[in-house]
Amino acid sequence: xxxxxxxxxxxxxxxxxxxxxxxxxxxxxxxxxxxxxxxxxxxxxxxxxxxxxxxxxxxxxxxxxxxxxxxxxxxxxxxxxxxxxxxxxxxxxxxxxxxxxxxxxxxxxxxxxxxxxxxxxxxxxxxxxxxxxxxxxxxxxxxxxxxxxxxxxxxxxxxxxxxxxxxxxxxx
Amino acid sequence: xxxxxxxxxxxxxxxxxxxxxxxxxxxxxxxxxxxxxxxxxxxxxxxxxxxxxxxxxxxxxxxxxxxxxxxxxxxxxxxxxxxxxxxxxxxxxxxxxxxxxxxxxxxxxxxxxxxxxxxxxxxxxxxxxxxxxxxxxxxxxxxxxxxxxxxxxxxxxxxxxxxxxxxxxxxxxxxxx
Numbered sequence: 001x002x003x004x005x006x007x008x009x010x011x012x013x014x015x016x017x018x019x020x021x022x023x024x025x026x027x028x029x030x031x032x033x034x035x036x037x038x039x040x041x042x043x044x045x046x047x048x049x050x051x052x053x054x055x056x057x058x059x060x061x062x063x064x065x066x067x068x069x070x071x072x073x074x075x076x077x078x079x080x081x082x083x084x085x086x087x088x089x090x091x092x093x094x095x096x097x098x099x100x101x102x103x104x105x106x107x108x109x110x111x112x113x114x115x116x117x118x119x120x121x122x123x124x125x126x127x128x129x130x131x132x133x134x135x136x137x138x139x140x141x142x143x144x145x146x147x148x149x150x151x152x153x154x155x156x157x158x159x160x161x162x163x164x165x166x167x168x169x170x171x172x
Numbered sequence: 173x174x175x176x177x178x179x180x181x182x183x184x185x186x187x188x189x190x191x192x193x194x195x196x197x198x199x200x201x202x203x204x205x206x207x208x209x210x211x212x213x214x215x216x217x218x219x220x221x222x223x224x225x226x227x228x229x230x231x232x233x234x235x236x237x238x239x240x241x242x243x244x245x246x247x248x249x250x251x252x253x254x255x256x257x258x259x260x261x262x263x264x265x266x267x268x269x270x271x272x273x274x275x276x277x278x279x280x281x282x283x284x285x286x287x288x289x290x291x292x293x294x295x296x297x298x299x300x301x302x303x304x305x306x307x308x309x310x311x312x313x314x315x316x317x318x319x320x321x322x323x324x325x326x327x328x329x330x331x332x333x334x335x336x337x338x339x340x341x342x343x344x345x346x347x348x349x
Contacts, residue, residue, distance in 0.1 A: 035340070090343075120340070135343075169276040169286035169345065170251065170315065171226040172322040172332075 001050040003032065003078035004058060010071035012043040020045070020073075023061045027053050043071070048078060088117060088137030091144070092167045093151070095132040097160025099125055104132055106158060110150050115139045130160070135167070176310070177258045178303035181212055183219025186235040188280050191331060195233050196281055200240040200327040205262045205300040210241060214260035214302040217243035227280055229319045231326030234281050240264065241302065242323035246316045253314035261308060264299030264324050266292070275318060277332045278345055287332045288341040291318045 008020055017036060024031065029051035036045035051058065059075050066073045095107050104123060111118070111134075120135040138144065148164050155162040189195060203210045213232060221230040221243050228249060231242035245258040269292035278286045295317040297310045312320065322332065336342055 037340075120343075122340075167276055169278040169343075170228075170249075170318070171278045171280065172229055172319050 001030075001052060004029075004049050004051060004055060005076045005078050006045075006047040006049055006058070006062070007074045007076075008043065008045045008047075008065065008071055010043055010066075012038055012041050013070070016043055016065070016071065017045065020047070020062065020065055023065070024049055024051075024058070027051060027058060027061055029053070029058070088139050089142070090119070090167050090169075091116075091136050091138055092165055093132070093134045093136055094163045095130075095134075095155065095160055097130060097155075097158065099128050099130040100158065103130055103158055103160060106154050107132065107151060107160075107162065108134060108136075110147070110154050111136050111138075113150075114142055114147055116142070116147075175258070176256055176301075176308060177260065178211075178301050180215040180218065180260070180303060183212075183215035183217070185220045185223050186216050188220065188224070188230070188234055189236045190280075191282050191333070193236070193281075195236050195238055196326070196331060197329050198233070198238055199329045200231075200233055200238050203239045203241055203262050203302075205302045205305045210239070210262060211303045213237060213239065213241060214243065214262070217241065218245075218258060218260060221245065224280060228315075229323045230280070231323045233326050233329070240327040242327060244316075244319055244323055246319050249315050251315035254312045254316055256310055256312060256316065259308075259310065260302050261297070261299035261310075262302050264297055264320070264327065266295050266321060266324055267298050267309070268294075268296040269321075270294045271313075274337055276343070277318070277322060279322070279332055281326075282331060282333065284345050285333070286343045286345050287336040288338075288343075289332050289335045290337055291321045293317055295320060297324070 029049040032048045034047040055075050062073045116136040116138045122133050124131045151162045217230045221227045228246045229244040232239040241262045243260045246252040271293035272290050273293050274290050276286050277289050294313045297320045301308050
């Protein structure tokens, strides 16, 4: 069945998730993957829905969600295969230090240069403390020692601390 | 320390059940450790675990049987500290648990997902040994402690999915053995 990506962004209030998923359920859509979070009170949700209904019909069904102007809703097709090649080795990159512009772009630029792919990212600003936690897939054969050194060099320039560790899951 | 494993008949390799099979979600029944069917299933669990790459433990519900019985062997695992070798245990429970820490787990019955789960890094586990009926207490730590908790959970109808640390603590499994 075709997949649609539904994004909902805007001011938070109780009931958004129930309302959006209710409209999709009444269309016979099946939620596959979804994620939602709040960033400084800003609501952000991305749903992947399997449905045979055309995009226009889904947009129309979701129109009431955006009716009061506080939320933006977008519906887009998801290509059949979005596989990004062979799975890499998952690693957790943790960065923290004094807030300043460019921490995320500098540190994840180092990861990008070895072909690492960010699969999850959270940043938090708490007072002057800036925290970045990113899950990155590193391609097979990545020299993780060299990458860790490059990350430390970048972190020294920014005056932040960095750690990189494998997060291999254990099969039980 | 000698082997904790009783004498067992030759084991058969059984198919492993995957979620959402209901047998994985129901609490297992207490078993009679001297029942020949229980002893045979203990051998089968161990045999199935041993042919499954990377598998360090297998509980009866994972082969479709709602019993409180599992096999476990973390020998050679890089994250293991204390290692008791191969063990089969019935009606087991965690008696003491401390030093909680988060780790990422996968499960043969949930092959495409992993989850971040808090488990005790030190446990005292007690159960009965199939075939002899003797009470066995195992005090262990680190990875072996995690494995015992995972298998005892299976016997209670719990998957790691029931214990994940948060809404963003479930992950697509990225590496396959």
